[in-house]
Amino acid sequence: MLFRVDATSPLSLADQIAIQVRSGVVDGALLPGERLPPARDLATALKVNMHTVLRAYKTLRDEGIIEMRQGRGAFVRHDAGPGLVRITELAQQLMDEARKLGMNQQDIVRLIGGVAQA
Incomplete structure (x- = not known):
């Protein structure tokens, strides 16, 4: 490469x-x-x-x-x-957006945990 x-x-x-x-x-x-x-x-x-x-x-x-x-x-x-690369990219985008909104990693983990259980 x-x-x-x-x-x-x-x-x-x-x-x-x-x-x-x-x-x-x-x-x-x-x-x-x-x-x-x-x-x-x-x-x-x-x-x-x-x-x-x-x-x-x-x-x-x-x-x-x-x-x-x-x-x-x-x-x-x-x-x-x-698939792993795409999910990694999406996770980075999520973290970037969350930080712009004042959220931290713990907030995101809690949010994803709630979505996963729904």
């Missing part, structure tokens, strides 16, 4: 990298179990700081899309797929 970043984009470089991984999972360019480029190699290829790549990988790990194995690299999770 070919990664690119645009320094003039309003999105952070880490966000741009994470978006490309998510897109790769959705369109099948990245398959479950596939190894992502090592952070150092990707940073060198993109001419960005290695910590930028690691920040993107951490975001993806927190979303459940990739797993990071100490000393072995980052891999697309076996259960990652278009």
Whole structure:
């Protein structure tokens, strides 16, 4: 998979990298179990700081899309797929809207729990 970043984009470089991984999972360019480029190699290829790549990988790990194995690299999770990516995007949109309305994470969890029981 070919990664690119645009320094003039309003999105952070880490966000741009994470978006490309998510897109790769959705369109099948990245398959479950596939190894992502090592952070150092990707940073060198993109001419960005290695910590930028690691920040993107951490975001993806927190979303459940990739797993990071100490000393072995980052891999697309076996259960990652278009559905997980879409639900993650929707959850982020929900959190963004909730914050605009002054709600916090606990409020959202309580709200979702109530919807799930209905």
